[in-house]
Amino acid sequence: MSKWVYLFTEGNANMRELLGGKGANLAEMTNLGLPVPQGFTITTEACTQYYEDGKQINDEIIGQIKDYMKKLEEITGKKFGDKENPLLVSVRSGARASMPGMMDTILNLGLNEDVVEAIAAKSGNPRWAWDCYRRFIQMFSDVVMEVGKKYFETLIDKMKADRGVKQDVDLNADDLKELANQFKAEYKKQLGQDFPEDPETQLIEAVKAVFRSWDNPRANVYRRDNDIPYSWGTAVNVQEMVFGNMGESSGSGVAFTRDPATGENKFYAEVLMNAQGEDVVAGVRTPMKIDAIKEKLPKIYDQLLSIANTLEDHYRDMQDMEFTIEEGKLFMLQTRNGKRTAKAALKIANDLVKEGKIDKKKAVLDVEPRNLDTLLHGSFVKSELDKAELIGKGLPAAPGAASGKIVFTAEDAKEAAADGEKVVLVRLETSPEDIEGMKAAQGILTARGGMTSHAAVVARGMGSCCVAGCSAIEMDEANRTFKLGGHTYSEGDVISFDGSTGNIYDGPLDVQEGSIDDEDFATIMEWADEFRTMQVRTNADTPEDAAKAVELGAEGIGLCRTEHMFFQGDRIDAFREMICSDTVEEREEALDKILPLQQGDFEKLFETLAGRPVTIRFLDPPLHEFVPTTEEEIQKVADAKGKTVEQIKAIISSLHEFNPMMGHRGCRLTVTYPEIGVMQTKAVIRAALNVQKAHPEWTIVPEIMIPLVGEVKEMKFVKDIVVKTADAELKAAGSDMQYKVGTMIEIPRACLTADEIAKEAEFFCFGTNDLTQMTFGFSRDDAGKFLSSYYDHKIYENDPFSRLDQDGVGQLMKMAVKKGKETRADLHCGICGEHGGDPTSVEFCNSLGLDYVSCSPFRVPIARLAAAQAAIKQNA
Numbered sequence: 051m052s053k054w055v056y057l058f059t060e061g062n063a064n065m066r067e068l069l070g071g072k073g074a075n076l077a078e079m080t081n082l083g084l085p086v087p088q089g090f091t092i093t094t095e096a097c098t099q100y101y102e103d104g105k106q107i108n109d110e111i112i113g114q115i116k117d118y119m120k121k122l123e124e125i126t127g128k129k130f131g132d133k134e135n136p137l138l139v140s141v142r143s144g145a146r147a148s149m150p151g152m153m154d155t156i157l158n159l160g161l162n163e164d165v166v167e168a169i170a171a172k173s174g175n176p177r178w179a180w181d182c183y184r185r186f187i188q189m190f191s192d193v194v195m196e197v198g199k200k201y202f203e204t205l206i207d208k209m210k211a212d213r214g215v216k217q218d219v220d221l222n223a224d225d226l227k228e229l230a231n232q233f234k235a236e237y238k239k240q241l242g243q244d245f246p247e248d249p250e251t252q253l254i255e256a257v258k259a260v261f262r263s264w265d266n267p268r269a270n271v272y273r274r275d276n277d278i279p280y281s282w283g284t285a286v287n288v289q290e291m292v293f294g295n296m297g298e299s300s301g302s303g304v305a306f307t308r309d310p311a312t313g314e315n316k317f318y319a320e321v322l323m324n325a326q327g328e329d330v331v332a333g334v335r336t337p338m339k340i341d342a343i344k345e346k347l348p349k350i351y352d353q354l355l356s357i358a359n360t361l362e363d364h365y366r367d368m369q370d371m372e373f374t375i376e377e378g379k380l381f382m383l384q385t386r387n388g389k390r391t392a393k394a395a396l397k398i399a400n401d402l403v404k405e406g407k408i409d410k411k412k413a414v415l416d417v418e419p420r421n422l423d424t425l426l427h428g429s430f431v432k433s434e435l436d437k438a439e440l441i442g443k444g445l446p447a448a449p450g451a452a453s454g455k456i457v458f459t460a461e462d463a464k465e466a467a468a469d470g471e472k473v474v475l476v477r478l479e480t481s482p483e484d485i486e487g488m489k490a491a492q493g494i495l496t497a498r499g500g501m502t503s504h505a506a507v508v509a510r511g512m513g514s515c516c517v518a519g520c521s522a523i524e525m526d527e528a529n530r531t532f533k534l535g536g537h538t539y540s541e542g543d544v545i546s547f548d549g550s551t552g553n554i555y556d557g558p559l560d561v562q563e564g565s566i567d568d569e570d571f572a573t574i575m576e577w578a579d580e581f582r583t584m585q586v587r588t589n590a591d592t593p594e595d596a597a598k599a600v601e602l603g604a605e606g607i608g609l610c611r612t613e614h615m616f617f618q619g620d621r622i623d624a625f626r627e628m629i630c631s632d633t634v635e636e637r638e639e640a641l642d643k644i645l646p647l648q649q650g651d652f653e654k655l656f657e658t659l660a661g662r663p664v665t666i667r668f669l670d671p672p673l674h675e676f677v678p679t680t681e682e683e684i685q686k687v688a689d690a691k692g693k694t695v696e697q698i699k700a701i702i703s704s705l706h707e708f709n710p711m712m713g714h715r716g717c718r719l720t721v722t723y724p725e726i727g728v729m730q731t732k733a734v735i736r737a738a739l740n741v742q743k744a745h746p747e748w749t750i751v752p753e754i755m756i757p758l759v760g761e762v763k764e765m766k767f768v769k770d771i772v773v774k775t776a777d778a779e780l781k782a783a784g785s786d787m788q789y790k791v792g793t794m795i796e797i798p799r800a801c802l803t804a805d806e807i808a809k810e811a812e813f814f815c816f817g818t819n820d821l822t823q824m825t826f827g828f829s830r831d832d833a834g835k836f837l838s839s840y841y842d843h844k845i846y847e848n849d850p851f852s853r854l855d856q857d858g859v860g861q862l863m864k865m866a867v868k869k870g871k872e873t874r875a876d877l878h879c880g881i882c883g884e885h886g887g888d889p890t891s892v893e894f895c896n897s898l899g900l901d902y903v904s905c906s907p908f909r910v911p912i913a914r915l916a917a918a919q920a921a922i923k924q925n926a
């Protein structure tokens with residue numbers, strides 16, 4: 051028989067997988083001898099079992115719950131459902147990772163008509179008794195029967211109005227008794243049955259409800275945002291009640307050992323007198339602050355402070371605690387490592403090292419990599435956010451906070467920004483031409499597209515905020531309006547959105563700028579660099595992006611997408627002339643125009659990187675992304691090439707592809723048009739030679755990366771062109787400069803035949819955006835349209851384009867590394883998909899033994915920290 055239930059005295063802090071965070075810490079506090087009301091924890095395994103059994107608690111588990119209820123009766127000397135000395139309990143959720151406010155808790159369980167009358171009479175405090183009862187009915191109805199809070203709140207408001215009072219505490223025993231009766235009537239009206247009187251039924255229903263709450267919509271969203279697997283389940287804690295609502299010497303509160311906003315080493319607490327727990331968060335009255343507590347409740351203050359110190363020393367981290375005072379006596383109800391801002395996280399980790407409480411390793415592990423986003427980008431002021439009206443949610447595509455007047459075109463964004471206006475660009479989707487407008491805007495919001503859509507990738511590269519794929523937007527581009535969250539927005543109306551959460555708000559919100567000009571940040575990053583074994587490079591296409599990345603600690607360029615250089619200015623013209631060529635000669639003519647531009651760009655990159663490695667990927671995109679579309683553009687190309695508009699249009703239509711993502715792109719371009727590969731090789735080698743000459747102190751070894759290879763012969767064909775061209779260039783220059791030719795691994799076939807491909811490729815870099823797309827067989831730009839149904843049905847839990855799919859794509863990577871190294875033992879392997887900046891994906895890459903990860907510039911610090919944590923964990 052399995053053990054499904056543990057007394058608090060049977061557990062400890064290391065058992066959080068089984069007991070959940072709350073349960074494990076209640077056990078640990080019990081072991082430390084702190085005043086904790088006793089109870090027991092029903093395990094997370096019981097929750098998993100509940101779902102396996104088709105949302106039923108099986109008899110074995112029910113049997114153990116009843117046995118433990120008996121044990122709790124012995125421990126407390128009280129009896130469940132008894133009129134003389136009743137045991138009342140709370141039933142509390144508690145997952146492995148804390149999910150504040152995501153699941154449910156019920157207080158005062160065990161009360162019924164008889165028990166409440168009895169305790170009202172016996173305690174001489176009928177107000178307390180009836181307050182407990184009405185709260186219990188309210189919470190049970192809400193949580194267990196999902197009746198909805200609003201009916202009860204309306205009844206309370208009505209009662210207060212009838213009695214002419216403002217606050218709940220001003221209602222007397224009779225009022226509360228009457229409310230309890232009204233609540234029960236409401237319950238019956240809503241559900242067609244009587245409120246359960248039998249405490250055991252109440253208990254089992256409540257446990258089921260907590261298990262069920264693991265699967266509520268807000269918990270599902272929270273888990274997806276925070277990397278918490280659905281399979282974990284929640285534990286349930288059943289705990290003897292202590293009462294903060296017994297009068298003026300009772301209360302409920304929260305405390306932090308340090309300031310969670312700034313990290314300052316300053317004890318902080320808040321108490322609401324004559325209240326039960328949920329009142330504190332509900333903000334029904336103003337709580338007493340730390341100075342008042344010290345003055346009015348000096349004994350409690352001292353005891354609380356001493357417990358706070360004990361707990362912080364014990365857990366060696368800032369603690370967030372919940373407590374209750376029952377008639378002057380303090381009880382601890384919860385402790386956990388407190389949530390904190392990035393700034394606070396860095397300061398606390400540093401201070402704890404200075405105070406000798408933790409070592410550097412733990413300091414590095416204690417800072418959440420994803421949290422650094424708010425330092426690198428702006429964020430909304432928390433207090434304002436709580437008041438803001440949420441109107442929708444899209445994908446958190448590029449972190450940051452944007453607030454401004456709506457514009458609908460990149461042109462308008464540019465103009466408005468030039469006039470000093472703050473604008474946000476709202477688009478159905480973005481295209482390469484929008485780039486300047488995207489730069490000018492505070493942020494970009496799109497109705498379509500996923501985490502690797504153009505808007506998302508470009509915004510991340512630039513460090514600007516982007517919420518992508520908000521499919522709830524009903525866009526009317528022609529009339530420059532859209533509908534969202536029950537509002538209709540027109541040009542000039544103000545909205546705000548958060549690229550870290552994907553949340554979209556009505557109206558303006560204050561943005562506080564991020565800053566890494568912070569000693570604590572520098573120190574933690576320095577330590578992280580000491581521990582990590584993987585290198586961190588960046589995906590940068592322009593010298594500006596590259597410079598930013600180097601400033602943020604990048605050790606090289608892992609991916610320079612050569613086509614992105616053509617998004618800028620009038621370069622697109624030369625590129626279009628190249629695409630719209632009929633003959634080799636025509637194409638070479640256009641390529642001749644492009645060569646010096648590319649060479650110049652590469653020179654700047656080599657200069658910016660000052661001898662650090664630079665991987666340049668050859669032309670990759672589906673050409674249709676660049677073909678001229680408007681009459682004006684077509685005319686321009688026609689003029690430049692001395693052709694008619696009809697001729698250009700014929701070329702364009704010959705370029706049409708049914709499935710461009712799987713079409714004429716990547717190395718296939720050089721297979722069909724070798725002159726493209728020749729031009730790009732010349733540009734890379736000439737640029738490297740020039741910069742090397744100007745800087746003999748550096749050793750420049752250019753790395754040429756061939757995209758979309760799936761077959762070794764294809765790789766060899768392109769490589770031969772590169773080598774022939776490069777060697778001729780080097781010979782002409784009389785140089786012995788080294789260079790490398792490798793490949794991007796982004797087609798499943800390349801993974802399956804990696805041993806063959808490694809015969810030609812000198813390095814592998816996993817392009818996990820395409821590899822994910824090709825492995826799943828769905829488009830990275832369209833997946834958003836159906837993924838939410840996959841989330842609803844728990845088929846996939848995450849967007850595989852933002853979090854590497856370790857079971858599928860990851861296995862292909864593992865195979866490719868293994869096979870590749872069988873052929874070439876020193877094969878250099880890295881990743882340059884968007885996953886290179888995602889902490890869990892970085893950890894996975896570390897376990898594969900990759901040499902480097904490469905990510906967009908603003909994710910470099912995140913990747914450095916994540917790589918350090920991965921190395922520390924792997925060596926532990």
Ligand code: ADP
Pocket residue numbers: 087139140141142143150151152153154155157289290291292293294302303326327328372373374383384
């Ligand atoms: P959450 O995870 O949402 O914080 P909790 O399970 O911690 O939910 O419960 C919320 C609050 O309910 C606690 O902070 C505490 O004030 C109150 N509470 C829970 N259990 C008890 C108890 N046994 N006695 C008194 N108050 C309790």
Ligand code: MG
Pocket residue numbers: 372384
């Ligand atoms: Mg709590």
Ligand code: MG
Pocket residue numbers: 670757796817819820
């Ligand atoms: Mg690719």
